[in-house]
Amino acid sequence: MTGSVGLARVVEPPGVLPQAAWRLDARPEIAADEVRIRVERLNLDAASFRQLSGKHGGDGAAVRAEVLEIIGTRGKMHNPVTGSGGMLIGVVDEVGPASPLGLEPGDRVATLVSLTLTPLAITDRLAGWDGSSEQVPAAGHAILFGRSVAAVLPDDLPPELALAVFDVCGAPALTDRVARSYPAPVTVAVLGGAGKSGSLALAAAKRAGARTAAVVVSDQERAALHPTGLADRIAVADARDPVAVAEALGEPATVTVVCVDVPGCEHGAILSTAPGGTVIFFSMATSFAAAALGAEGLAADVTMLVGNGYVPGHADFAVDLLRRVPAVRALFEARLAGH
Amino acid sequence: MTGSVGLARVVEPPGVLPQAAWRLDARPEIAADEVRIRVERLNLDAASFRQLSGKHGGDGAAVRAEVLEIIGTRGKMHNPVTGSGGMLIGVVDEVGPASPLGLEPGDRVATLVSLTLTPLAITDRLAGWDGSSEQVPAAGHAILFGRSVAAVLPDDLPPELALAVFDVCGAPALTDRVARSYPAPVTVAVLGGAGKSGSLALAAAKRAGARTAAVVVSDQERAALHPTGLADRIAVADARDPVAVAEALGEPATVTVVCVDVPGCEHGAILSTAPGGTVIFFSMATSFAAAALGAEGLAADVTMLVGNGYVPGHADFAVDLLRRVPAVRALFEARLAGH
Numbered sequence: 248m249t250g251s252v253g254l255a256r257v258v259e260p261p262g263v264l265p266q267a268a269w270r271l272d273a274r275p276e277i278a279a280d281e282v283r284i285r286v287e288r289l290n291l292d293a294a295s296f297r298q299l300s301g302k303h304g305g306d307g308a309a310v311r312a313e314v315l316e317i318i319g320t321r322g323k324m325h326n327p328v329t330g331s332g333g334m335l336i337g338v339v340d341e342v343g344p345a346s347p348l349g350l351e352p353g354d355r356v357a358t359l360v361s362l363t364l365t366p367l368a369i370t371d372r373l374a375g376w377d378g379s380s381e382q383v384p385a386a387g388h389a390i391l392f393g394r395s396v397a398a399v400l401p402d403d404l405p406p407e408l409a410l411a412v413f414d415v416c417g418a419p420a421l422t423d424r425v426a427r428s429y430p431a432p433v434t435v436a437v438l439g440g441a442g443k444s445g446s447l448a449l450a451a452a453k454r455a456g457a458r459t460a461a462v463v464v465s466d467q468e469r470a471a472l473h474p475t476g477l478a479d480r481i482a483v484a485d486a487r488d489p490v491a492v493a494e495a496l497g498e499p500a501t502v503t504v505v506c507v508d509v510p511g512c513e514h515g516a517i518l519s520t521a522p523g524g525t526v527i528f529f530s531m532a533t534s535f536a537a538a539a540l541g542a543e544g545l546a547a548d549v550t551m552l553v554g555n556g557y558v559p560g561h562a563d564f565a566v567d568l569l570r571r572v573p574a575v576r577a578l579f580e581a582r583l584a585g586h
Numbered sequence: 587m588t589g590s591v592g593l594a595r596v597v598e599p600p601g602v603l604p605q606a607a608w609r610l611d612a613r614p615e616i617a618a619d620e621v622r623i624r625v626e627r628l629n630l631d632a633a634s635f636r637q638l639s640g641k642h643g644g645d646g647a648a649v650r651a652e653v654l655e656i657i658g659t660r661g662k663m664h665n666p667v668t669g670s671g672g673m674l675i676g677v678v679d680e681v682g683p684a685s686p687l688g689l690e691p692g693d694r695v696a697t698l699v700s701l702t703l704t705p706l707a708i709t710d711r712l713a714g715w716d717g718s719s720e721q722v723p724a725a726g727h728a729i730l731f732g733r734s735v736a737a738v739l740p741d742d743l744p745p746e747l748a749l750a751v752f753d754v755c756g757a758p759a760l761t762d763r764v765a766r767s768y769p770a771p772v773t774v775a776v777l778g779g780a781g782k783s784g785s786l787a788l789a790a791a792k793r794a795g796a797r798t799a800a801v802v803v804s805d806q807e808r809a810a811l812h813p814t815g816l817a818d819r820i821a822v823a824d825a826r827d828p829v830a831v832a833e834a835l836g837e838p839a840t841v842t843v844v845c846v847d848v849p850g851c852e853h854g855a856i857l858s859t860a861p862g863g864t865v866i867f868f869s870m871a872t873s874f875a876a877a878a879l880g881a882e883g884l885a886a887d888v889t890m891l892v893g894n895g896y897v898p899g900h901a902d903f904a905v906d907l908l909r910r911v912p913a914v915r916a917l918f919e920a921r922l923a924g925h
Contacts, residue, residue, distance in 0.1 A: 252857070252884055254829065262829055264853055266883050364883050394885045417882070489603055490593065514603055518591070528874070528892070535867070535874045535892060543756070543895035544605050544703050545591055546733045551892035553867070553874060556882035 251280050251393030256366050258322070265364040265392075271322035273366040273390065279345040280393030284337040284356065286367070289383040290410060292333040295326035296381040302328075307378025314383070318369050325363040332362030333381070334413075335389055336406060347393055357406075357413055358389065359396040359562060366390040398562035409566065411579055415444035416565035417556035418529050419451035422504055424558065425525050426455040429501050433457040436500035436519055438486045439507035440478055441468040443582065444529055447565055448504045449477040450572045460496055462486055464507075471581070475574030487511035493518040505530050505554075513537040520549045529554035590619050590732030595705050597661070604703040604731075610661035612705035612729065618684040619732035623676040623695065625706070628663060628722040629749060631670035635720040638665070646717025653722070657708050664702040671701030672720070673752075674728055675745060686732055696745075696752055697728065698735040698901060705729040737901035748905065750918055754783035755904035756895035757868050758790035761843055763897065764864050765794040768840050772796040775839035775858055777825045778846035779817055780807040782921060783868055786904055787843045788816040789911045799835055801825055803846075810920070814913030826850035832857040844869050844893075852876040859888045868893035 253265040256272045265271055277283050291299075291314075303309035318324050324332050339354040350356065358365060367389045375384035391397055398416075400409050426433050435452035439445040440461025452459050461478035463469050469481050482495030486507040492515035493499075499521040505512050510532045517538070520526050526549055528538065538551050558564075569576050592604040595611045604610055616622050630638075630653075642648035657663050663671050678693040689695065697704060710725035730736055737755075739748050765772050774791035778784040779800025791798050800817035802808050808820050821834030825846040831854035832838075838860035844851050849871045856877070859865050865888055867877065877890050897903075908915050 262827070264828055264857075264884075266880070267853070360883050360885065361879065396882075396885045488601070490601055514606070518603075531875050531878065533874045535872045535877075536870050538874075538892045539870065539895060540700065541605070542892075543735075544699050545603075546699065546735045546896050547894070548896060548898055549894065551894055553877045553881075553890035553892060555886070555888065555890055556878060557885050557887060559887050 253364065253392040256390065256392070266361065269321065271366045273322040273368040275368070275388050277341055277343050277390065279343045280347065281343045282346050282348055282350055282391040282397070283340045284335070284358070284389045284391065285340045286335055286337040286385050286387045286389050288336045289324060289362065289385050290333045290335065291324070291381040291383060292326070292329070292331035293381060294329045295331045295333065298326060298329050305379070310378035311373050311376055315369060315373060318367055323362060323365055323367050330363070332365070334358050334362060334410070335365070335367075336400070336410070337389060340388065345393070348391060348395065348397060350397060350399070355400045356397040357400060357410055358391065359398055359413055359416075396557060401566055404566070404569070407583055408579060411443060411583060412447070412565045412569050413562050415447060416561040417554060417558055418444035418504065418506060419447040419568055420558035420561035420564045421527055421552070421554060422448040422502070423451040423455050423564065425502050425527060425552070426452050426457045431456060433502065434460065434498070434500045435502045435504065436460040436462065436496055437478070437504045437506060438462045438492065438512055438516060439505070440481070441472040441578070442506055443579065445504070445506035446472070446475070446477055446575050446578045447568055448506060450568045450575045452502070453477060454568070457502070460500065462492055462495060471578065475578060477574060486515055489515040489518045500524060502527065505533065508532050510534060511537070514541045514545070517541050517545055517547050517549060520547070522548045525550040525552060527552045527554050592703065592731040595729065595731070605700065608660065610705045612661040612707040614707070614727050616680055616682050616729065618682045619686065620682045621678060621685050621687055621689055621730040621736070622680045623674070623697070623728045623730065624679045625674055625676040625708075625724050625726045625728050627675045628701065628724050629672045629674065630663070630720040630722060631665070631668070631672040632720060633668045634665035634670045634672065637668050644718070649717035650712050650715055654708060654712060657706055662701060662704055662706050669702070671704070673697050673701060673749070674704070674706075675739070675749070676728060679727065684732070687730060687734065687736060689736060689738070694739045695736040696739060696749055697730065698737055698752055735896060740905055743905070743908070746922055747918060750782060750922060751786070751904045751908050752901050754786060755900040756893060756897055757783035757843065757845060758786040758907055759897035759900035759903045760866055760891070760893060761787040761841070762790040762794050762903065764841050764866060764891070765791050765796045770795060772840045773799065773837070774841045774843065775799040775801065775835055776817070776843045776845060777801045777831065777851055777855060778844070779820070780811040780917070781845055782918065784843070784845035785811070785814070785816055785914050785917045786907060787845060789907045789914050791841070792816060793907070796841070799839065801831055801834060810917065814917060816913060825854055828854035828857045839863060841866065844872065847871050849873060850876070853880045853884070856880050856884055856886050856888060859886070861887045864889040864891060866891045866893050
């Protein structure tokens with residue numbers, strides 16, 4: 248099993264996982280369970296691009312030079328300051344005979360594992376990129392390991408829309424799994440229900456037969472979410488205020504999903520969840536200690552899940568939701584259009 | 587429901603939960619669902635005592651004065667630097683008619699919720715304490731809310747032993763619950779199996795019918811754990827080294843329990859867990875982001891639980907394990923004796 252997580256690609260320091268490595272071997276020759284992708288575009292993580300652009304005062308040529316330097320030095324696009332990467336789009340070039348990913352040469356795919364662990368080499372000096380946006384046209388190759396995740400881009404959706412869905416596709420899949428693990432009637436409350444992961448989680452909960460409630464931060468978000476019908480109830484409250492959240496929701500939920508990317512939402516989520524219920528934390532701003540100590544301090548018998556971004560079939564599940572629920576698609580398109 | 591978490595005791599700032607409050611109202615008069623405890627001893631959190639003692643260069647009188655100052659100012663023993671508290675021992679003085687805690691006047695109890703959220707007043711100026719240890723003889727009163735947790739001290743165990751067990755009693759109870767949720771055969775791997783929470787988790791897993799494996803950090807720990815028979819297999823490895831942990835364990839476990847209180851154990855735990863299995867993180871050093879991104883990067887379909895320190899019946903469950911498994915008791919007694 249160890250080979251398939253990419254240990255053979257780790258150059259320095261030896262013996263760590265690819266994400267923890269300083270440098271990966273990005274040679275194009277693939278092992279039996281690897282896949283080589285012909286790269287078309289990198290999507291840099293927003294935090295990484297912001298740091299690079301800020302450091303260079305918006306000088307696109309300097310940003311481009313540093314991205315090339317990082318990839319050349321590390322064999323992956325792993326920003327050493329932010330620790331973040333991004334994802335990429337490309338076309339499958341060669342599939343090793345033992346690859347379990349189910350890809351075929353010619354498939355146009357997005358990688359759903361971070362660039363921080365993806366061997367990458369660039370051959371065009373990023374000549375088509377002016378360094379002023381996170382979207383980086385690029386030529387070169389990337390390697391997927393046996394244990395990796397890539398999704399074939401759907402023919403019927405613009406790539407930007409598909410990528411936006413892939414980016415949060417763990418949330419609806421895990422919400423579906425957890426909601427269905429309880430006997431009816433199930434209520435699912437989503438903190439941050441008007442966002443990308445939040446709206447998909449609401450749609451998944453509805454399809455799983457649950458009653459849904461959303462907490463949003465403003466009347467504007469309420470106005471955006473209300474006509475979609477995704478939430479049976481919508482409350483406006485600050486998700487960091489536990490008492491306000493619990494009072495706004497009224498009765499506690501069977502499952503509470505945290506999709507608000509600000510620190511301090513743990514106690515509100517715990518207080519909003521019924522005894523025996525489950526809190527799913529999808530926000531990267533979640534504090535482990537605040538969740539653990541909060542539940543203990545509230546004597547709350549709730550199951551608390553670290554939102555795993557990987558659930559088998561998650562990308563197809565999320566794209567299917569987008570196709571079947573026009574309201575979700577409309578929310579995503581509005582966000583992509585900059586609203 | 588909001589009243590029972592102690593909101594009426596919050597003085598400043600209004601509207602937050604007691605743990606987040608700067609100041610609580612520690613008046614002795616109890617509400618209908620509250621309980622008043624006559625305090626006998628405070629057990630300061632180790633991190634809190636270390637900070638106070640270090641700040642005052644080991645001057646016990648100065649440490650005592652600052653603890654009195656904190657309790658007097660905040661209405662609770664909530665160290666403003668470390669953010670931590672501790673627990674207390676006392677005798678139940680008065681029980682409100684609507685208290686759900688099942689306590690009787692005269693019960694000798696330990697509070698299992700943190701002192702950071704427990705209204706507390708001291709009446710003896712801590713005269714019996716020299717400020718040189720975490721164990722603080724004290725007179726005064728403390729308040730338990732409706733939603734709170736206290737355990738009656740067992741007659742047959744020394745209080746120090748009971749407290750050491752209560753301190754980690756969430757681990758065996760949750761390990762039991764999760765292990766029993768899988769069909770046999772179940773394997774449970776415990777990272778840090780020779781420690782307090784780790785040995786109780788192993789004992790709980792064994793009693794639940796699981797095969798057990800432990801990862802320990804040294805040959806010395808292996809020698810301490812081996813004769814107990816709690817672990818069917820013991821491997822010596824650095825829990826922060828994912829590849830070493832996975833290789834030491836050999837086959838992946840159904841359930842992996844992390845009881846090692848150092849950062850960086852997330853990826854080893856994930857890599858050691860079989861697809862469909864569960865990782866329970868009990869270490870407060872766990873990084874939420876490392877767990878979430880690690881599972882995604884490894885394409886690991888594992889359920890990851892934030893170890894909730896509260897499971898109904900957890901204190902009785904842990905004490906019962908200690909009584910029935912002499913090897914666990916021996917490990918605890920050796921630790922209390924300073925080995």
